Structures are given as C-alpha cells and as structure tokens.
Amino acid sequence: MIGGYARLRVQEQVRAVAFIIAYLIIFQLLILRAPLGDALALTLGVSAVVIGLALFLEGLVLGLMPLGELAGVKLPQRVGLAVILLFGLFVGLGSTLAEPAFAALRLAGRDVTPWGSPLLYVLLEQHSYTVILSIAGGVGVAVALGMLRFSLGFSLKPLVFSLIPLLLILSLIASRDPKVRSVIGLAWDSGAVTTGPVTVPLVLALGIGVSRSSGNRGEGGGFGVIMLASALPVASVLLLAMALAPSVPDPVEEEHFFSPAYRERALGVVIDEGTLLRSAFSQGSEAGRRAFFSDGRSYEETLHELGSDFALRESLLEGISFRDWVNHRASDFERRLLDEYPLENFSGEGERSGRGVFSRELQGALRAVVPISALLIALLFLLRERPRYIDEVLLGIVFALLGMAFLTSGIHFGLGPLGDMVGREIPRAYRSSERGSDRIVIDRFDPELVFESISADGEREQFFFYHRGDQPQAIPFRPEQFDPHRQRYEHRLQLPPLFGPNLTALGIALVLLFAFGLGFGSTLAEPALRALGRTVEELTVGTIRGQEVVLAVSIGVGVGIVAGVCRILFDFPLLWILGPAYLVLLLLTAVSSELMTSISWDCGGVTTGPVTVPLVLALGLGLGGELATLEGFGVLALASAFPIISVQLFGLIAQFRQGQAIAPDQEAQ
Template identity: 25%
Template sequence: MNTLTAKLWETTKSVLPIAGVVVLMHLTVVPLPGVLLPRFGLGAVAVIVGLSLFLLGVEVGIAPIGRIMSSTVVKSGRVTVVMTVTFVLGFLLTMAEPDILIYAAQVNTLTSGVVSSILLIVVVSAGLAVLLCLGMVRILRGWKLRWVLLGSYALVALLALVAPMQYLAIAFDASGATTGPLTVPVVLAFATGVASLKRDSARSESDAFGLVAIACVGAILALQITSILLHLGALPSTGPTLTPDTTHLFEPLVRHFPMEARSVSLALAPLLALFLIGNVTVFKLHKSVRRSVIAGIVMAFLGLTFFLTGANGGFMDVGRTIGVSLALHGSAPLLLTIAFALGFLAVLAEPAVHVLTEQVQEVTSGSVRASAVMAAMALGVGLAVLLSTLRLVVPSLELWHLLLPGYLVAVGLAFVSSELFGGLAFDGGGVAPGPMLTTFVLAFAQGAAAGTPTADVVEDGLGLITMVALMPPIVIQLLGVVFQARARRRTNLRAKDPWASPAPTEGDDSLASPTACAKSTPRAAALAAGHQLADTSHGKKENS
C-alpha cells in the first residue's frame, strides 16, 4: 500500500501543473464551454489512478519478466538466444507501451486512417526490436556508442531523401513515444543481465546506457522504410473536425472504457502468453513468484485501461480546445508563451526526468547538481515546444530545419563528451517525452495546428515529441563537457598539490555503474535489480 501511495503522489505531481494551467486559462483567455472542465477533472483523476496502477504493475509483474529472461539468457551463454529473446521481448513490450498506444490513436485520427493504429504500432515495435538487437550486439562486442548512433542517424538521413516528407514528423515523433514507463525498465534490466556475458562484466554494466537511444532510432527507420515500400498515399492536410462533447459529463468516459480495455487486452495478452509458456517450459518458477507476476500484469491491465480512458475521454479534449482557441485568437506571442509554459511545466513534473537529473549528479559526484540539470532541461524542453509551435506562426519554417542542425549538434557532442555522458544523454531523449507530453501537450499542438488556416495538421501538428526528445542529448552532453573540463582542471591542480582531493574520472567504476544511480523508481529500480542479477549469474559462472 505504501508503494501505491508513492506512485499516486508521483503521478499526481505530474498532472497538477497541467491542471493548474487549464484552470488559469479557463478563468482568463479560454473559457471552456459546457462540461469540458469537470470532465477534464474526471479524466485527470483516471489518468492519475491508472498511471499509478500501471507503474506498480510494471514494477511488480512485468519488470521481473525481464530479469527472469536475462537470467535464462546468461545461463545459456549463446548469442542466438540473446538475439531471439531480445527481439521478442522488445516487440511485445513496445506493443503494450502506453505512450505509443496514445500516439498511434492520435495519428490514426489525424491521417483519417491512412496510417492506422495497428499498422503504426506493429511497424514501430518491429523497428525498435531490430535496433534493440543491434544495441545488444554493441554491448557484447564493445562498440563505441557514438559510432553506432552516427551510423544509425546517417541511415535515417539517407532514407529521408527518398521517403515521403509528410511522414517525417510521424516517424520522428514515434521514436520518442516508443520508450516509456513499460519498455525502459524491463529493457535495461534485461540488458544489464546480458552484459555479464562479457568477460569484463563489472565494467560492461555501464554499456546499458545508450541502449534506449539506439532502440529509438528503430522506430524512425521502420516507418521510413514502410512509407517507401507500401507507397502510402498522401496524407490529408486539414484532418477531421474534432468537436468535443460539451453536454455529457460521463458518456465519453463510459464509451471509451470498453474500447480501451479491448485494446489493452490485445496489447498485453502476448506478453502474458510468453510468460506462461516460458514458465512451463523453461523458468519453472515457484508458485508465489508466478502469482506475483500475474498479479502485476493484471494491475498493469487495469491501470493502462483507466489511463487511456481518462486521456482519450476527457484529458486531451481540453488540450485540443485550448490549442484551437489560442490559434483562432490570433495572438502569436500568447500562443508561443503558453506553448513554452506547457513544455517547461510538463518536464518539471516528469518523474523520469528527475531520475535522469539525479543520475547525472551521481556520475559527477555532485559536481553537476541535479537542480542545475533540471533547470537546463526545463528551459530546453520549453524552448523545444515553443520552436515546434513556431512552425504555425512562420509557415516557411519546416520540421527538418530544426531537426537537422539539432541532431548534428547532438551527435557531434557525442564525439566530445564521454561515452557515459553520451549514453545518459541519448537515453534521456527516450524518456523525457513522458505521459503528459504525449497526451495533453501534443493534443494542444494538434489543436493549435487545426486552428491555424495555413498549417498542415499532420506536418505541423506533429513533431513536438521529437523536438522534446532532442533536448536531453544536447543539454546533458553540454553539461558533461563542462564537467570534464572541471575534472581536468582539478587533476592539474592535484598534480601541483598532492594534498588536493582527487577528481572523478570517466573510468571510475563507482561513477559509471548504473547501480550507483539507482533510485526508487521503476526505471532505476529495474536497472539496479538487473545489475544485481547479472552479478549473481556471473559469479555462478566463475565458481563453476
């Protein structure tokens, strides 16, 4: 019960800033008609309760599946087994990821079914699973992260010359929505266990950083290739007219609940089947462990159903309404100010970002404070949402005008900053676009695009998630460069004064270890547990 209370408080802090902005807008420039505001409140409660239950279910039931599978893979010691399990696990986890389910439904609506939800989810899941296998090969072979990222994004750039430009925003946004509260903790726990297959397992555990970043590129590549091979048609520039129900308080929520329960059942059923079959044939777990895992999956089912019902039945309607109203208001400064504020507040309240900032403080032994990283991240994400919205105000500004220089800077910094900072930074890009950004803030952007006569609802209404995902690789690596400069300066001072305190270095395992960064969150707790399991399995090998 204490754990559930902690989850409830964690998710409440994520929703409250957005709710505060909505109430302020309602009282000032955008009075919400009918029952939109009270239904937003009901939707917010459903989002809070649902996300809390889901996170608890992941921690109790789904993350252990990753640890159990990593233990099985380590015992086999075969690369073919690693690749097979990695692909299957990555595919099934992405199919059930809350952020991608929300995003796929929005793309299906915006494109009038040209890019259907099931097509996007399957393609993105397959792409992530393939690149996840590449990430595992990198861990086992010891390849440098910077070169893998450079090669991956170079391939993205080449395909962008051939793929339809209309699908660029869809592909890049999908990459930021694939890795969320379900995929990240399980994948990192699994990867940390797999790292023990290397001889230098104590050092290789830091290789788990960067795996999420590599996997995210898979979503972009998969959608680009699909748009080329399937000759997907031109997307509508105006999109459907989305008029929210302003007269019925409960009806939209009640209508969405069975639909969301069905989609969640289809998403989680393969994962449950994989566990049950694996338990009969390979794992043979104790009854208490088996019950705990199944109970966790049931909690995840209930939580994800409530979350999607609240988001689609009341939460996002208000985001679209505010976006449309501000765009029709005709005040560009007001629209851009609200866009910046939403991005700033959403990232401040995102639990995964707090974990990320604390990890940076840990690996720098406090030289780079978490508060400074958070301030830089909040300003960066606020700026990202502002720049994405600026495309509505300046029609000649296109998404690739922002992404191309942004990724050149991010990948370029990977060759200047340390491998550890690069992994942390690019992984941060995968976790920064959390549930608030993929629901309310993205809905706000789509509403603003729908209310702007010169805007394309697909090309201009999307692109926000990838802009947000671009900020951590730039911000954290810049801070890493500053930290390295300080460390070198302290080293030089120590050379002159032997009594000076030693400076932490990149090779210090106490800093590079993901376990040293572990906090009481699903992502970090799973990572720490995966590391512990990896150590245990490796120790058994040595003893034998």
C-alpha cells in the same frame, strides 16, 4: 495498511500530473479567457489518468519488472548470443505494443484530412495497427542491436554516426515527395512514443543483465539502448510510408476530393462512401459537403435529416455534438437551414459512453499486456526459473491491465481533449481574426430596435440591446445576419484577439513562453527522469549531480517545444529545425565522452512519458488544426532532440569544470 499504501501511490501520481494539468487549465481560463468545455468529462478523464498511472506503474513493479529482471539475469547464463538477440527482438516488440502512449497516436488521426494529407490519413486511419507494428518492429530490432552492443562491448558512437545521418537522409528523400512529406513529423514523433514506462525498464533490465553476464559493460554504464529504441522506429515508419505512397493519390483541394468525378480515387484513401460522407461532415466545409452530392437538393435533404435523425448524427459527426457542429463547423447557410432545430434540444449528444470507451480500452490493454507477460513467463518456464512471489507477479499483471485501461480512457476523455482545447485557443493570443464560440438566434426581430453610435473619428456602427441575464447588453448589428423573410436575427458570440486586432509580438511571445513553461514544468515532474538523474549521480560518483541533469533536460524539452510550436505557427518544414539540431548533436557527440554520449541520447527518450505525450501531441495537432496547417506532428520529436543537446552541453561544461578543479591540485603536487 493497504489503504495507506494505495493512497501514497495515488498521491505520487497526483504530484506527477498536477503541475501540467493546472498549468494548462490556468492558461486556458486566465490568459486565454476561454471556457474549459465539458469540465466534468475533463475531471473524470484526469482522475482516470491518475488512477490508471498508479495501477499501471504498480503493476509494472509487481509483475512485469520482476519477470524482465529475472529473464535478463538468467538468459545470458543459459543460452547463446543468437537466442538472446531473438528474445530481445520479441521483448522490444511486445513491450512497445504495451505502451499506453500509443492511445494518443490512435487519437491523432482525427484532425488529419484525407484530401490535404492522404498518405498520413491512410496510415493513421486504415493502417494504424500496421504503423504500430512497424514502430514496435523498429524497437525490437533496436533492443536486439542493444543486446549485441552490450555483449560485445563496442561504443555507442559508431551507431550514432551511422543511424542519425541515415534517418536524416531518409527524411530528406521523403520531403521531396508531397505525399510522404506529411509523414515526417509522425515518424520522428513515433520515436518519442516508444520509450515509455513499459519499454524503458524492461529493456534496461534485460540489457544490464546481458552486460553483467558478458563482462563487457564498458564506459557506457548500460545506457544507450533507449537511443536505439527511439531512432529505429523513425526509419520503419518512413519506409512503410514510402512503400504505401504509390497506392495513395496526391493531395488535392477539398471540393475536388469530394466530387463525384474524383470518387474512385477518394475511395482509395477512405474505406467506403459512408466514411467519405462522414469525413465531409466531421472534417470538411460546406464546399466539400456540397461537392459530395450530385445536386443541391440531396445536400439540403441530408442536412434536414441530420437535424431530425439521431442515428445519422451519431454516424456522421463522429462524437461531435450537434450543437458544437452547428456553432463551429457549419456554414452560415447551413445554420440558417437548421434553424428549425433548436440547439438546446441537443445538449448531451455526441458524448461517448464512458463504459463503452473503458470496455474498448480494456480490450486493447488485454491485447497489449497479455502477450509480453506470456512471453516472459514462457521464457522463464523454459529456463526452469520461477519468480519468488508468483502471486504478486500475477496481481501485478492484473494491475497493469486495469491501469492501462484507466489510463488510456483518461487520455481519451481528459488529456487529449485538454491539450486539443488549449492548442486551438492559442492563436487568439496573436491572431487578428475572430472565432465564434456560440450563437444567439432571435425570432420576430424588429429592425426598429436597431440604433447607431458614432466614434471620435466619425465611424458609425449599428447595434441593439439584447436582454440576457439580469441586464441588457449592446449587441453589434450586422445586416447580413438578419433574415427579413423569417424576421430572424442570428448573432454569433465572438472571442476577440487578446492583444488587439493585429498580429503582435507580445502575443507570439506569450505563446512561446507558454510552450517553454509547458515543456520545462512537465519534464520536471517526470518520475522516469528523476530516476535517471539518480542513476547518473551514482554512476559518476557524485561528479555529475542528478538534479543538474534533470534541470538540463527540462530546459532542453522547453526549448524543443518552443521550436515545435514555432514550426506550426509559421508553417515551415520540420527538417529546417530537426536537421540542424541533429547535425549539432553529431558534433557534440564527437567531442563528448562515451558515458555522457550514452546518457544524453537516452535522456531524449525518457522525457516523453505517458502524461507528456498525449498532452503535447494533442496540443500540437489542435494548434495545427486551428491554423489549417496540414499536420501538427513534430513537436514531440523536437522535445526529444533538444534535451540531448542540453545534456551534452552540460556534460562538456561539467567536464571543463572538473578539469579546472583538478589542475590546481596537480600544480601543487
């Protein structure tokens, strides 16, 4: 019986993640025709995500949700409004820290360079926990404000018309500072990360309890607090960035950043010289690595040590295998210098221990889940209330702990790398440049084996035959890759552009179609959205069908991800899309009913779940990293904004249809 129940829970999560995982893998293999990389690690990572989701959500149902619901019902009956607001503040703070999607934010800093976006790098690397606390603090204030709204029964619209312009003004001010400008995408994305499977049910349970006790539930039907929890973290992150900006230097060129003359200022961005050197090797180019050393001899000696010293590779390459570093990040000069170290001797290096990652994530889960659980239990103890099934509650907390550890480990090994991999391959659909995928080093190469071919227009090309596998294949010969002194030729395998050598409308259209399908399909699979659709249908007594709401939200998310990908592809400011989108939202809010306003603004929060967030975030960062844009944040923010537009438009259409249906009846009477 228990086995059947567990199998059912796992099957639910498989259905939830199957589409988006299969969609990405099929696009990678069949459309981009690129390998999956470490397929075993990806498989184990995705499996860990499925198991983690099943355990985590079951833990919420058994443990945290009953505690939150009981507290939400009993608290307003026993204490005054001030205590309720204080408790709401702490619940918002604690539940946000327990969100599994924050694991994706921790991984987000790996592609941010300290010279191109120093403030963003400092926030994600040196002050990552401060960022998380500021986000959690914003959610805490939002929950307290939501409790106040439920208690007093005032409309959500005044909050929308005051908060959104304030956030846009803050973002506009930030855009005028070259340091703070790079944080705008992170700030708006942080609002999407906060409203996950922990925060949403706990906050709604508390809010509904307060609104029922006060008798001021109003037309909003208990909705609206998720909107506040998505908006206020944007302000808190922007204000934190503005506070730290004076202590962080301006963006500079890579070579200048690593030079000894700039060392003192560079150490204001990174922690120490060891971290600076690690950044030069794991993120920088040959120019940056050369600039770090005072002379070329020290630089070359370090390269040789890199090939011979395992501990140095572990320290400098940050989880990148030596083979991948040589193939994809080293320059031609560096590869020639490291030729004496055969790459086949380094297979498996750079792969982090699964046990070590799980242990670290379990510690993070303890720090996240235990405080919010202890807070709820302590409150119920003070209220002299006891959960009906205390053993189930404790078991649920254990499930939540283990589930969060599995889920965040799976994000580390599976969802994050998969999204990053696809994001980095997407430009091949339209970009004219080629990217190396591997290399072949041929010793004792004989130039006499080089032949010439001629095309119909008279162009000559040199090639030679190389025996690989069962049959020989023609390999282009490039003189600059031949070292006559060593009699060695290096051939880099190339992944050519998918649609010819020039930028093509077809390639860009394929990328945007992929982005829409990713957003549309993954949103359809979100369990929280389906639950919201059912709630909307119940509240409107069937006037608005839940499936129609789900469809409207899915279309909005698809359009939002398309907009976010366009921003990265063409490298224009996030505010160029975000500003007009929210201005349209303010106009739609002004003419929408209170219920549709509350529902639509909450829809923007529930679309980004624990599966969507890491995949979309990693995809945006991977795409931005491949295109050498300063940062790839902002896709999540747009994926949260456009569903609000689509749902409000749907609500206005539904309202118009309802009016059209009522009019003939009134005339007949």
